[in-house]
Amino acid sequence: xxxxxxxxxxxxxxxxxxxxxxxxxxxxxxxxxxxxxxxxxxxxxxxxxxxxxxxxxxxxxxxxxxxxxxxxxxxxxxxxxxxxxxxxxxxxxxxxxxxxxxxxxxxxxxxxxxxxxxxxxxxxxxxxxxxxxxxxxxxxxxxxxxxxxxxxxxxxxxxxxxxxxxxxxxxxxxxxxxxxxxxxxxxxxxxxxxxxxxxxxxxxxxxxxxxxxxxxxxxxxxxxxxxxxxxxxxxxxxxxxxxxxxxxxxxxxxxxxxxxxxxxxxxxxxxxxxxxxxxxxxxxxxxxxxxxxxxxxxxxxxxxxxxxxxxxxxxxxxxxxxxxxxxxxxxxxxxxxxxxxxxxxxxxxxxxxxxxxxxxxxxxxxxxxxxxxxxxxxxxxxxxxxxxxxxxxxxxxxxxxxxxxxxxxxxxxxxxxxxxxxxxx
Amino acid sequence: xxxxxxxxxxxxxxxxxxxxxxxxxxxxxxxxxxxxxxxxxxxxxxxxxxxxxxxxxxxxxxxxxxxxxxxxxxxxxxxxxxxxxxxxxxxxxxxxxxxxxxxxxxxxxxxxxxxxxxxxxxxxxxxxxxxxxxxxxxxxxxxxxxxxxxxxxxxxxxxxxxxxxxxxxxxxxxxxxxxxxxxxxxxxxxxxxxxxxxxxxxxxxxxxxxxxxxxxxxxxxxxxxxxxxxxxxxxxxxxxxxxxxxxxxxxxxxxxxxxxxxxxxxxxxxxxxxxxxxxxxxxxxxxxxxxxxxxxxxxxxxxxxxxxxxxxxxxxxxxxxxxxxxxxxxxxxxxxxxxxxxxxxxxxxxxxxxxxxxxxxxxxxxxxxxxxxxxxxxxxxxxxxxxxxxxxxxxxxxxxxxxxxxxxxxxxxxxxxxxxxxxxx
Numbered sequence: 001x002x003x004x005x006x007x008x009x010x011x012x013x014x015x016x017x018x019x020x021x022x023x024x025x026x027x028x029x030x031x032x033x034x035x036x037x038x039x040x041x042x043x044x045x046x047x048x049x050x051x052x053x054x055x056x057x058x059x060x061x062x063x064x065x066x067x068x069x070x071x072x073x074x075x076x077x078x079x080x081x082x083x084x085x086x087x088x089x090x091x092x093x094x095x096x097x098x099x100x101x102x103x104x105x106x107x108x109x110x111x112x113x114x115x116x117x118x119x120x121x122x123x124x125x126x127x128x129x130x131x132x133x134x135x136x137x138x139x140x141x142x143x144x145x146x147x148x149x150x151x152x153x154x155x156x157x158x159x160x161x162x163x164x165x166x167x168x169x170x171x172x173x174x175x176x177x178x179x180x181x182x183x184x185x186x187x188x189x190x191x192x193x194x195x196x197x198x199x200x201x202x203x204x205x206x207x208x209x210x211x212x213x214x215x216x217x218x219x220x221x222x223x224x225x226x227x228x229x230x231x232x233x234x235x236x237x238x239x240x241x242x243x244x245x246x247x248x249x250x251x252x253x254x255x256x257x258x259x260x261x262x263x264x265x266x267x268x269x270x271x272x273x274x275x276x277x278x279x280x281x282x283x284x285x286x287x288x289x290x291x292x293x294x295x296x297x298x299x300x301x302x303x304x305x306x307x308x309x310x311x312x313x314x315x316x317x318x319x320x321x322x323x324x325x326x327x328x329x330x331x332x333x334x335x336x337x338x339x340x341x342x343x344x345x346x347x348x349x350x351x352x353x354x355x356x357x358x359x360x361x362x363x364x365x366x367x368x369x370x371x372x373x374x375x376x377x378x379x380x381x382x383x384x385x386x387x388x389x390x391x392x393x394x395x396x397x398x399x400x401x402x403x404x405x406x407x408x409x410x411x412x413x414x415x416x417x418x419x420x421x422x423x424x425x
Numbered sequence: 426x427x428x429x430x431x432x433x434x435x436x437x438x439x440x441x442x443x444x445x446x447x448x449x450x451x452x453x454x455x456x457x458x459x460x461x462x463x464x465x466x467x468x469x470x471x472x473x474x475x476x477x478x479x480x481x482x483x484x485x486x487x488x489x490x491x492x493x494x495x496x497x498x499x500x501x502x503x504x505x506x507x508x509x510x511x512x513x514x515x516x517x518x519x520x521x522x523x524x525x526x527x528x529x530x531x532x533x534x535x536x537x538x539x540x541x542x543x544x545x546x547x548x549x550x551x552x553x554x555x556x557x558x559x560x561x562x563x564x565x566x567x568x569x570x571x572x573x574x575x576x577x578x579x580x581x582x583x584x585x586x587x588x589x590x591x592x593x594x595x596x597x598x599x600x601x602x603x604x605x606x607x608x609x610x611x612x613x614x615x616x617x618x619x620x621x622x623x624x625x626x627x628x629x630x631x632x633x634x635x636x637x638x639x640x641x642x643x644x645x646x647x648x649x650x651x652x653x654x655x656x657x658x659x660x661x662x663x664x665x666x667x668x669x670x671x672x673x674x675x676x677x678x679x680x681x682x683x684x685x686x687x688x689x690x691x692x693x694x695x696x697x698x699x700x701x702x703x704x705x706x707x708x709x710x711x712x713x714x715x716x717x718x719x720x721x722x723x724x725x726x727x728x729x730x731x732x733x734x735x736x737x738x739x740x741x742x743x744x745x746x747x748x749x750x751x752x753x754x755x756x757x758x759x760x761x762x763x764x765x766x767x768x769x770x771x772x773x774x775x776x777x778x779x780x781x782x783x784x785x786x787x788x789x790x791x792x793x794x795x796x797x798x799x800x801x802x803x804x805x806x807x808x809x810x811x812x813x814x815x816x817x818x819x820x821x822x823x824x825x826x827x828x829x830x831x832x833x834x835x836x837x838x839x840x841x842x843x844x845x846x847x848x849x850x
Binding site: 014017041043046152154157208210226227229231232233234235236237238239240241243244245246247248249255256257258259319322323326327328329330331356357358359361362365366 | 439442466468471577579582633635651652654656657658659660661662663664665666668669670671672673674680681682683684744747748751752753754755756781782783784786787790791
């Protein structure tokens with residue numbers, strides 16, 4: 001279905017054609033103008049004009065080599081993925097990580113900040129500012145910052161509407177705090193949606209236009225790519241799986257709902273279960289991640305009560321998968337973050353629930369697997385958020401003005417801070 | 426997010442430009458070539474070529490009048506919504522309706538078939554064939570047939586995976602049964618998604634790019650428009666709200682899941698509640714719709730037990746709204762079909778649950794209302810399915826070949842039956 005009723009402005013369509021060319025080069029490597037013209041059904045004249053602007057804007061370059069002809073006769077165009085870096089920031093309640101990545105998603109550096117609690121949120125924000133400034137000062141290739149934050153994140157507002165078990169984050173307006181602080185633009189997205197973008201942009205093979213990234217961290221999150229595009233919602237707060245109830249008379253949640261999935265199989269819920277059953281010695285003093293990992297290690301070593309706990313947790317994760325399949329019918333569900341480290345016994349318990357409760361036709365056509373991205377999907381996801389904006393909105397990152405008049409080399413991307421950038425997809 | 430990784434073929438982009446022009450004329454009325462060129466950022470040469478093909482193909486025509494200049498100087502183009510008709514067929518377990526509509530969604534005729542039960546499914550299918558043949562023979566303006574069927578409908582397969590409480594429909598492969606039976610193409614979509622298309626295409630004012638149509642019929646369905654496009658899923662079986670569990674230990678459902686929403690507030694569940702509590706005299710002999718309507722009439726007349734029942738049903742409908750908001754974050758939820766006829770007391774109970782259980786920021790930005798389409802949204806939806814295909818795939822409906830060589834007038838749209846038509850959006 002096209003977008004009936006929406007008027008597409010001339011400027012946005014021009015930007016859309018620039019974006020399509022840039023994305024083509026991102027995904028297909030070196031290509032000749034003729035190959036691009038053919039693939040995107042643009043006239044040679046349009047291609048010549050748009051690519052000249054992209055070259056003058058410093059985003060792409062001429063290359064002697066094409067995939068079709070390695071002897072270098074026809075002059076090709078390329079987007080050098082190593083020539084641009086992005087900063088990815090992962091917020092995960094008590095954990096904050098900051099990484100630098102190239103456009104291919106290759107990690108160049110990673111810093112982890114001290115564990116955060118309610119009393120150290122302000123200090124943590126100060127540290128994030130400081131570290132990003134240092135990174136920007138030391139690496140002129142950085143063109144953007146992507147941030148991945150717990151949901152429900154109100155993207156149009158800039159604030160997380162709720163962070164179960166760490167309400168202090170709610171008071172932070174991320175757009176106000178970080179939006180205009182740096183010399184490069186900042187883009188913010190809910191964590192699991194960022195993870196879905198990372199799986200979609202970076203995972204080798206297994207490309208799917210219909211996939212879901214199911215995040216089992218300190219919260220439960222979900223990002224869904226449907227027909228190649230993130231399911232968004234009016235405020236950018238769609239696919240909040242963690243707050244979908246699995247029991248309308250169940251455990252009360254901070255969000256006001258009862259029986260939220262998050263209350264049963266997030267890392268925090270698992271830590272609580274460990275404490276209640278005294279499964280891991282010294283668990284009280286551990287971080288959520290440490291406690292979960294200790295439980296999973298015990299289960300892998302054959303400890304029966306630990307294995308039983310993993311199976312119970314897996315059933316709850318499985319109920320979430322049943323909901324994902326009924327709500328979004330993805331081809332693939334990729335499960336990642338802290339609780340996914342329980343590995344095979346968890347996956348088996350998940351699959352058992354799905355086999356019991358999903359219509360066979362839908363079950364047969366849905367694969368469920370654990371994430372195999374080289375690094376944590378959310379920090380990669382934060383980078384993917386920035387890279388997706390680079391591909392979708394080239395004019396924000398080019399030298400000069402791509403759309404009108406002769407391209408100028410006087411300004412750099414670092415000076416661009418359009419007001420609506422945070423709301424753009 | 427653009428569709429990274431997907432290669433767009435030249436033919437599909439040409440069709441996409443034809444579709445954009447046709448959709449522009451559908452939504453904006455008479456427009457000059459210059460207005461279209463500006464709105465869609467296409468070159469005058471491209472507009473001239475594409476519109477010439479659309480005129481030769483018989484889809485649009487020259488018009489002396491433009492919206493901008495009513496004196497008729499610049500020659501405009503128009504899509505005459507009255508010149509094309511579509512047939513809409515609504516399947517709803519025991520109810521089958523067949524209507525004829527014009528492209529504006531105006532109803533021209535409506536037939537209702539005798540109530541269907543397991544033993545009369547085959548006879549009903551025969552009747553549908555017969556009635557559509559009669560309509561086609563009597564109305565040469567009919568260009569397509571749209572069908573709306575209960576979900577989970579596997580669009581790529583052509584079969585409903587499950588029809589709670591009328592399993593006989595499952596054995597019918599709708600594509601095989603109807604796909605090539607007629608002289609015009611047939612398009613099939615899940616009922617609530619068809620309803621969402623109808624609300625999106627035909628409802629006056631209140632246009633939203635993020636809306637949900639929540640169907641309370643013999644089954645529970647949901648269709649979600651996100652960023653102007655239906656949320657689809659890999660098999661076209663997304664947004665199956667009726668089978669999302671609200672209680673993982675709840676009532677068993679035919680689908681294999683426990684606690685499916687459908688088991689608590691579909692018209693069938695309401696009829697069961699009426700029977701259990703003996704709320705309506707003679708309810709056993711009534712259709713589901715009649716029994717529900719009798720209950721709602723009693724409630725409106727002040728009968729306390731009936732009003733209490735409506736409130737209880739409304740709470741369950743409300744739990745569904747809470748799930749819709751967390752899963753899809755629409756701007757509007759429009760509630761339609763049998764159970765929505767309970768009206769204000771139902772809506773009040775729904776809103777109470779949503780107020781209790783949804784995060785305030787999301788609640789504040791979501792409106793919930795009862796459908797106010799002039800006719801039943803699902804039969805209009807069946808028409809909307811066909812009209813959406815007309816707008817998205819003009820070449821299926823044009824005389825001759827729109828894409829290559831000089832347009833020919835030798836063949837008519839009635840001879841076109843492309844194999845993949847059922848899977849196209």
